Amino acid sequence: MMEALIQTDLASVLTNEETAAIDAELEHVPYKSGAAIDALKIVQSKRGWISDECLTAISKHLEMSVDELEGIATFYNLIYRKPVGEKVILFCDSVSCWICGCEDAKEKVSKVLNIGYGETTADNKYTLLPVPCLGACDRAPVMMVGDELITNLDDAKIEATFSQSLLSEDY
Amino acid sequence: MERVLTRNIADDPIPINLATYEANEGYEGLKKALTDLSPEDCESIVKDSKLRGRGGAGFPTGMKWSFVPKGDACTPGHKYLVCNADEMEPGTFKDRLLMEFDPHQLIEGMILSAYTLGADIAYIFIRGEYVVSIERLREAIAECYEKNYLGKNILGSEFSLEMYVHPSAGRYICGEETALINALEGKRANPRAKPPFPQVSGLWGRPTIVNNVETLCNIPHIIHRGADWFRTLGRGEDSGTKLFGVSGKVKNPGCWELPMGTPVREIIEDCAGGMLPGLKLKGFLPGGGSTDFLTSDHLDLAMDYNVIGAAGSRMGTGTMIILDDQTCPVGMVLNLIRFFAQESCGFCTPCRDGLPWTRQVLEDIYNGRGRKEDLETLAYQVKYIGGIGNTHCALAPGAMEPLQSALKYFYSDFEKLIERNSGQQQNVARGQ
Numbered sequence: 248m249m250e251a252l253i254q255t256d257l258a259s260v261l262t263n264e265e266t267a268a269i270d271a272e273l274e275h276v277p278y279k280s281g282a283a284i285d286a287l288k289i290v291q292s293k294r295g296w297i298s299d300e301c302l303t304a305i306s307k308h309l310e311m312s313v314d315e316l317e318g319i320a321t322f323y324n325l326i327y328r329k330p331v332g333e334k335v336i337l338f339c340d341s342v343s344c345w346i347c348g349c350e351d352a353k354e355k356v357s358k359v360l361n362i363g364y365g366e367t368t369a370d371n372k373y374t375l376l377p378v379p380c381l382g383a384c385d386r387a388p389v390m391m392v393g394d395e396l397i398t399n400l401d402d403a404k405i406e407a408t409f410s411q412s413l414l415s416e417d418y
Numbered sequence: 419m420e421r422v423l424t425r426n427i428a429d430d431p432i433p434i435n436l437a438t439y440e441a442n443e444g445y446e447g448l449k450k451a452l453t454d455l456s457p458e459d460c461e462s463i464v465k466d467s468k469l470r471g472r473g474g475a476g477f478p479t480g481m482k483w484s485f486v487p488k489g490d491a492c493t494p495g496h497k498y499l500v501c502n503a504d505e506m507e508p509g510t511f512k513d514r515l516l517m518e519f520d521p522h523q524l525i526e527g528m529i530l531s532a533y534t535l536g537a538d539i540a541y542i543f544i545r546g547e548y549v550v551s552i553e554r555l556r557e558a559i560a561e562c563y564e565k566n567y568l569g570k571n572i573l574g575s576e577f578s579l580e581m582y583v584h585p586s587a588g589r590y591i592c593g594e595e596t597a598l599i600n601a602l603e604g605k606r607a608n609p610r611a612k613p614p615f616p617q618v619s620g621l622w623g624r625p626t627i628v629n630n631v632e633t634l635c636n637i638p639h640i641i642h643r644g645a646d647w648f649r650t651l652g653r654g655e656d657s658g659t660k661l662f663g664v665s666g667k668v669k670n671p672g673c674w675e676l677p678m679g680t681p682v683r684e685i686i687e688d689c690a691g692g693m694l695p696g697l698k699l700k701g702f703l704p705g706g707g708s709t710d711f712l713t714s715d716h717l718d719l720a721m722d723y724n725v726i727g728a729a730g731s732r733m734g735t736g737t738m739i740i741l742d743d744q745t746c747p748v749g750m751v752l753n754l755i756r757f758f759a760q761e762s763c764g765f766c767t768p769c770r771d772g773l774p775w776t777r778q779v780l781e782d783i784y785n786g787r788g789r790k791e792d793l794e795t796l797a798y799q800v801k802y803i804g805g806i807g808n809t810h811c812a813l814a815p816g817a818m819e820p821l822q823s824a825l826k827y828f829y830s831d832f833e834k835l836i837e838r839n840s841g842q843q844q845n846v847a848r849g850q
Binding site: 280285326383391 | 513545547548549550587588590603605607667749750754757763
């Protein structure tokens with residue numbers, strides 16, 4: 248009885264919309280755990296990150312153990328197991344960007360937003376993360392802010408990108 | 419020279435839709451194949467073309483395809499074609515161009531490849547950060563379903579194909595084909611032991627072919643215009659054209675389509691405009707972060723798989739990273755090893771434990787804590803971490819390529835950093 252109650256509660260963590268989207272993915276896979284990464288992405292797309300409650304609910308829905316799903320969730324760098332800001336900054340620190348001065352550019356970003364890698368701004372707008380080569384090496388250094396690729400980074404460009412945040416009272 | 423892969427991509431490119439693609443002989447290869455050519459015909463044309471895989475390894479595409487069981491040799495069920503669009507090799511930026519600005523070329527290549535292999539389901543496994551490519555590919559696929567280039571009984575033939583774009587959740591290792599298949603199956607992307615090879619037992623245990631974006635983009639042209647034409651495009655022994663790129667401190671970094679066999683010097687000096695003022699070329703990685711350094715002595719080599727191989731490196735992805743004389747080679751190698759140590763999937767011991775050890779030694783040298791015996795340690799690591807067969811996949815051996823060649827060509831740079839270390843520091847045990 249108790250177990251049934253807990254299961255009901257966990258299932259209710261996911262919205263009907265999320266459950267429907269995950270079920271649509273199940274049509275393409277021969278067994279439910281095959282949709283694990285898709286399910287994580289679906290839930291993250293609405294909520295920004297994967298909480299423990301969501302992880303447990305997804306694992307129940309896909310009939311796999313929480314540990315197995317956790318092993319998958321933490322393997323992939325674009326699945327976030329901690330809360331992130333409204334936009335994630337993916338800052339390229341790979342070789343061509345390094346040659347072209349990405350360390351200075353990263354310091355500038357950190358200074359402007361007052362955050363280091365893995366941190367979120369006080370206004371919850373941005374989370375800064377390093378990312379492997381973004382495939383725009385002819386325009387290095389580069390970063391992504393949300394879905395937008397920003398290239399040829401220098402102080403002026405970084406300031407312009409985050410000017411809204413600079414104007415807010417927190418900075 | 420005739421542009422093939424970038425014929426629809428101008429110097430200041432705009433993305434093209436189906437009508438524009440069709441107006442420039444688009445889907446002519448597909449129409450020709452479905453009316454005049456059997457899958458066997460298509461396979462022998464691709465074999466005769468001597469096309470080699472553009473993802474880095476340079477394996478002959480026709481030979482790879484020949485390992486897929488066909489006809490009665492294949493048990494009933496799905497066969498899969500997967501496009502590897504997980505472009506994440508450091509310094510590589512060619513597939514992005516092809517997908518953002520001419521998505522139909524890739525899709526036609528995939529339809530033709532699936533027809534040849536008898537595949538009925540195709541995936542484009544693409545890195546999640548390529549948001550523009552993902553959107554344009556999805557639009558292009560929708561256009562194809564409307565025109566019956568995809569779906570059931572394509573253009574009235576017996577051949578049917580479903581195609582999906584599958585954005586990845588990250589990690590460099592997904593570019594390794596068996597790791598990619600595990601990721602498609604919703605698992606951790608650990609590479610699989612081979613055999614069995616994916617051609618026989620891949621996605622969900624079914625025959626699966628994984629090909630790079632640029633490789634597949636060549637297929638429509640090879641089918642439409644023939645193997646003989648394709649072989650004449652190269653300047654040296656390899657056939658076709660290739661996207662070559664240059665990044666680093668050059669005047670005009672970029673990506674250009676050139677004949678296979680174009681000399682390195684032409685790419686760096688004519689296309690990329692040479693070094694920025696005041697800088698000299700000290701070395702270069704010919705095809706991404708996991709290829710061996712070459713130096714200014716190698717500028718007249720042709721960019722052909724075997725020529726670059728004979729010089730002790732690999733053509734890899736054909737996108738070069740330039741080391742200038744004012745950038746520290748040890749720092750550059752440290753950046754690469756840091757990347758590979760981070761991106762190890764953690765399955766095989768030499769990779770999981772060895773690469774962080776290498777990173778530690780390089781950090782010590784780079785930060786003025788190096789000791790003479792560190793150079794012996796690095797040589798030892800190159801031997802055992804880089805040994806082929808010590809790991810399931812090529813990540814660790816690839817990681818050792820820039821290190822072993824840096825030790826060969828830039829040994830004195832390592833020594834200078836170590837000598838700068840004071841006598842006092844040398845007597846202090848590391849970590850104290």
